[in-house]
Amino acid sequence: MGVLGERRIEIQAHLDEVAAKHGIPGMALGLLSGEETLEAATGVVNIDTGVEATPDAVFNIGSVTKMYTATLVMQLVARGLVDLSAPITTYLPELRMEETADISDITVLHLLTHTSGIEGDCFFDTGRGDDAIEKLVARLDHVGLIHVPGKMWSYSNSGFVLAGRIIEKVTGLPWHEALDTMLLRPLGAPTPVTLSDDVIRYRAAVGHARNADTGNLETTSTREMPFSNSPAGSGSFARVSDILRFARLHLDGGLTADGARLLPEDLVRSMQDHHFDQPLSLLRGQGIGWFLLGIEPELLLTSVGETEGFVSLLIVAPERRFALVSLTNAEQGLEANIELAFWVGSELIGITAELPGQRAAGTSPPPDDLSPFAGTYRRLGAVIEVAVDGSEVVVHTAGDRGALGPAPATARLRPISATVFRDTAGGVFPSEFLDFDDEGRPRYFLSGLRAHRRT
Numbered sequence: 001m002g003v004l005g006e007r008r009i010e011i012q013a014h015l016d017e018v019a020a021k022h023g024i025p026g027m028a029l030g031l032l033s034g035e036e037t038l039e040a041a042t043g044v045v046n047i048d049t050g051v052e053a054t055p056d057a058v059f060n061i062g063s064v065t066k067m068y069t070a071t072l073v074m075q076l077v078a079r080g081l082v083d084l085s086a087p088i089t090t091y092l093p094e095l096r097m098e099e100t101a102d103i104s105d106i107t108v109l110h111l112l113t114h115t116s117g118i119e120g121d122c123f124f125d126t127g128r129g130d131d132a133i134e135k136l137v138a139r140l141d142h143v144g145l146i147h148v149p150g151k152m153w154s155y156s157n158s159g160f161v162l163a164g165r166i167i168e169k170v171t172g173l174p175w176h177e178a179l180d181t182m183l184l185r186p187l188g189a190p191t192p193v194t195l196s197d198d199v200i201r202y203r204a205a206v207g208h209a210r211n212a213d214t215g216n217l218e219t220t221s222t223r224e225m226p227f228s229n230s231p232a233g234s235g236s237f238a239r240v241s242d243i244l245r246f247a248r249l250h251l252d253g254g255l256t257a258d259g260a261r262l263l264p265e266d267l268v269r270s271m272q273d274h275h276f277d278q279p280l281s282l283l284r285g286q287g288i289g290w291f292l293l294g295i296e297p298e299l300l301l302t303s304v305g306e307t308e309g310f311v312s313l314l315i316v317a318p319e320r321r322f323a324l325v326s327l328t329n330a331e332q333g334l335e336a337n338i339e340l341a342f343w344v345g346s347e348l349i350g351i352t353a354e355l356p357g358q359r360a361a362g363t364s365p366p367p368d369d370l371s372p373f374a375g376t377y378r379r380l381g382a383v384i385e386v387a388v389d390g391s392e393v394v395v396h397t398a399g400d401r402g403a404l405g406p407a408p409a410t411a412r413l414r415p416i417s418a419t420v421f422r423d424t425a426g427g428v429f430p431s432e433f434l435d436f437d438d439e440g441r442p443r444y445f446l447s448g449l450r451a452h453r454r455t
Contacts, residue, residue, distance in 0.1 A: 002033060002034065002035075002036035003033060003036075003348055003349075004031055004033055004036045004037070004038040004348070005036065005038070007348060008038060008040075011029070011031075011038065011040060011344070011348075012040050012042070014340065014343055015027060015029055015040055015041075015042050015340065016042045018336050018339050018340045018343075019042045019043050019328075019336060021336070021339075022330075022332055022333070022335055022336035022339075023217065023330065023332060024043065024328050024329070024330045024332070024333055024336050025043050025044050025045075025046075025047050025053075025208050025217065025329055025330055026041070026042065026043035026044050026045050026046075026053035026057070026059075026205055026328070026329045027041065027042050027043060027053065027326065027327065027328050027329075027333075027336065027340075028040070028041040028053060028054075028055055028057055028059060028239075028240045028326075028327045029041070029055075029240065029324075029325070029326050029327075029340065030055070030240030030241060030243060030244045030323075030324070030325040030326075031244075031322075031323070031324055031344065032244050032247060032248060032251075032321070032322065032323040032324075033320070033321070033322050033348075033349065034321055034322075037241075037244060039055035039240055039241055040055060041053040041054050041055045041057060045057050045203060045204065045205040045206065045329065046205065046206045046219060047208060047217060047218075047219065048206075048219055051203065053205065053329075054203060055239070055240060055241065056202070056203060056239055056241070057202065057203040057204065057205055057239070058191055058192075058193070058199060058202040058203070058204050058205065058237040058238055058239055059205045059237065059238065059310060059312065059327035059328070059329055060205070060207065060235065060236065060237055060305075060307050060309075060310035060312070060329075061192055061233065061236050061237070061238045061243065061305045061310075061312040061327065062233040062236070062304075062305025062306050062307040062310060062311070062312055063157075063232065063233040063303065063304060063305040063306065063312075064233065064236075064238075064243070064303045064304070064305040064312050064313075064314050065192060065194075065230070065231070065232065065233035065236040065305065066160045066231075066232060066233055066289055066303065067246070067289045067290065067303045067314070068179060068183060068192070068236075068246065069160050069163050069164055069167070069175075069231040069232070069289070070112050070160075070163070070271065070288055070289030070290075071183060071246075071249070071250075071262075071263065071271075071289070072167050072178055072179065072182055072183060073108065073112060073163055073166065073167060074263055074267050074268075074270075074271060074288065075182055075183075075262060075263060076167065076170050076171070077267060078263060078264050078267055081170050082108060082166065082170060083108065084107065084108045084109040084112075084288075085107055085108075085109060086107060086108060087103075087104060087105065087106060087107055088103070088106050088107065088108055088110075088111065088116075088162060088166065089103065089104065089106075091108075091166045091169050091170065092137065092162065092165060092166060092169065094137075094138075095137060095140065095162075096140070096141045097118075097140050097141060097143055097144060097145075098141070098142055098143060098144035098145075100144060101143075101144040101145045102145075103118075103145075103149075105149045105150070106118070106149045107149075108163070108166065109275070109288070110149055110150060110159070111156075111159040111160065111162055111163045111166075112159070112160075112163060112288045112289055113153075113275050113276050113286045113287075113288065114153055114154060114155050114156050114159060114276075114286060115149065115150050115151075115152070115153055115154075115276050115286070116145075116149055116156055116159045116162075117145040117146055117147040117148055117149045117150075117151065117152075117154070118143070118145060118146075118156055118158045118159055118162070119143050119144060119145070119146055119156075119158060119379060119380035120146070120154060120155055120156035120157050120158050120159070120379070120380070120450055121157055121158070121379075121380060121381055121405070121450070122136065122139075122140060122143055122157070122158045122161070122380065123157075123225055123226055123228075123229055123234075124136050124139050124226065124228060125226035125227075125228065126139070126226065126227075126228045127227070127228075128195070128227045130174035130177075131174075132226070132227045132228040132230075133161060133164055133165050133168060133174075133175055133228055133230070133231065134165065134168070135228065136161060136226075136228035136229070137161070137162065137165050140158070143158070143380065144380075146379055146380075146450075146451050146452075146453055147444070147451060147453070152279075152434065152435065152444070152451060153276060153277070153278050153279060153282075153286060153451075154446070154449075154450055154451035155448075155449035155450050157229060157232035157233075158232075160231050160232040160233075161228065161229055161231050161232050163231060164230065164231025164232070165231075167231070175230060175231050176194045176195065176230060179192075179194070182262075183246070183262070184242075186256055186260055186262055187242070187245045187246060187249065187256055187257075187262075188245065188256070188257070188258070189241075189242035189243075189245040189246060190242065191237060191238040191239050191242045192236035192237055192238035192242070192243075193236070193237050193238075194227075194230050194235055194236050194237075195227075195235075196235065198237075199237045202237070202239070204237060205237075205310070205327075205329040206219045206220070206309070206329065207219065207220040207221070207307070207308050207309015207310045207329055207330070207331070208220060208309050208329055208330045208331070209308065209309045209330070209331040210331070210332075212407075217330070219309070220308045220309035221308060221309075225307060225308075233305055233307070234307070235307075238327075240325050240327060243314060243325040244323055244325060245257065247314065247316050247323035247325065248323070249262060249263070249268075250268055250271070250272070250301075250316060250318070251316060251318055251321050251322075251323060252321075253265035253268050253269075254267065254268045270288060271287055271288040271289060271290060272287050272290060272299060272301055272318060273287060273288075274286070274287065274292060274295065275287055275288060278291070278292075279432050279434065279446050280357075280359065280360045280363065280417070280419070280420055280432060281356065281357045281360055281420045281429065281430040281431060281432035281446060282356050282357065282429065282449070283302070283356055284354075284359075287301065289303065290302070290303060291303065291304070293315065293353050293354075294353045294354065298317060298319050298320070298351070299317070299318055299319060300315060300316075300317050300351065300353055301315070301316045301317075301318070302314060302315045302316075304334070306333075306334065308331075309329060309330060309331055310327075310328065310329055310330075310333065311327075311328050311330070311331070311332075311333030311334045311336075311337060312325070312326070312327050312328070312333075312337070313325070313326045313327075313334070313337035313338065313341060315341055315345070317345075317349070317351055320349060320351065322349055322351070324341050324344055324345070326340050326341055334428050335428060338355070338428060355428070356428055356429050356430065357416070357420060357422065357429065357430035360416060360417045360419075360420035360430065360432075361416045361417060361420075362417070363417050363418075364417045364418035364419075365417070365418065366414075366415035366416065366417065366418065367415060367418055370388045370391070370392075370393055370415070371388055372436075372439070372440045372441045372442070373386055373388070373393055373433055373441075373442060373445075374386050374387055374388050374393070375441070375454050375455075376454070376455045377444070377445040377447075377452035377453060377454050377455070378452055378453060378455050379450055379451065379452045379453065380405075381399055381405030381406075382397065382398070382399045382405045382406050382450075382452065383397070383398050383399075384396070384397050384398075384445060384447060384452050385398075386445065389412070391414065391415075392412050392413060392414050392424065393412070393413050393421065394410065394411075394412055394413075395410065395411045395412075395413055395431070395447070396408075396409075396410045397409045397410075397411075397447070406448065411423050411424075411425065412424045412425070413431055416430065419432055419433045419434070419442070420432045421433075429448070429449060431445065431446060431447045432445075432446040433445055433446075434446055434451070441454070442454065
């Protein structure tokens with residue numbers, strides 16, 4: 001019996017404790033260490049029905065789906081059907097964007113590394129047909145760029161939707177069928193499922209969020225984002241066991257558990273390589289699909305998903321042949337997932353990692369004058385007003401909820417370095433001001449992983 005089996009009771013107890021501490025209705029945990037696996041769950045999948053959460057329950061995994069889309073693209077690269085350095089117009093000659101947007105330099109690699117500059121959240125509902133993604137791409141003619149391609153990093157759902165459309169154009173299959181044919185069946189993993197009609201076959205979790213007026217936890221819609229955003233993670237539901245099968249593919253150099261090769265080993269390593277720096281407030285860097293949670297003393301890769309009422313976390317340590325997937329059905333699930341993952345990593349495996357933004361502290365002293373940060377910053381569907389109040393900045397965010405922009409919110413941020421600020425109320429990801437002009441004013445404000453351009 002390995003370490004997971006020996007400490008199963010302790011792992012279950014800690015899972016129960018973390019869920020209770022953070023007010024999470026239900027959690028599912030999957031661990032892979034060497035050849036040993038462990039699956040566990042706690043709580044309920046739905047507070048209205050009280051149905052028990054079990055390891056075989058499906059949770060919405062959100063943007064962890066992006067790793068599946070990136071893997072599909074790399075399979076096409078292996079077959080010589082896609083070139084990462086090619087302009088996306090090579091595969092999508094029909095693509096039209098805002099007249100001022102020069103998309104000629106945007107490559108496939110830009111899409112998979114959040115560096116394309118394309119406005120990231122284009123949640124147009126184009127129905128549930130096999131042509132939903134194609135219809136969304138046709139509606140990008142009034143969408144522009146938030147920054148010059150390759151200049152900086154800004155989280156982009158739209159980039160992965162376009163990657164999904166490239167998959168469709170090259171294979172002749174709808175994205176969800178390509179996912180099933182090229183990845184899920186060879187892996188022996190029936191999930192993630194992307195259509196709500198398929199979710200009913202499983203013990204399905206529903207999302208939960210706090211009512212803004214009462215503070216009570218309530219169930220949310222099971223499909224907040226439209227089907228057209230499936231390649232980015234709008235509605236994928238999965239079991240921890242199936243995500244571990246996917247993680248094993250990336251730990252074993254592109255081989256399935258049955259020894260079938262789905263990806264060449266060099267392309268698997270390429271996905272794990274550092275391709276672009278993430279901002280100082282975030283993680284160590286950007287791979288193809290993967291976020292680099294750590295580089296030294298060992299490589300740690302992660303993918304995070306967050307949709308309405310769900311948060312998911314996948315971490316893999318290639319040198320240890322270790323993977324962790326933690327799924328929650330509550331909006332506050334990121335803190336719970338991270339606490340559980342860091343406990344498992346440090347206590348069971350001996351892995352240490354930094355929290356997002358930790359490397360920013362101490363790199364430079366906080367500024368004495370905050371006035372250059374004040375101003376209005378915008379992206380598609382969101383407006384942020386930044387004002388100075390003493391040694392802090394007050395940030396008011398307003399969004400177009402019809403376009404699935406952020407809900408209205410006000411936060412106070414305190415500087416932890418010359419450019420990085422943390423919310424005084426807590427939270428995982430800091431904010432950061434970027435790209436300063438000659439007068440010392442930032443041109444961009446990175447908040448919620450998205451770049452907002454100063455107006």
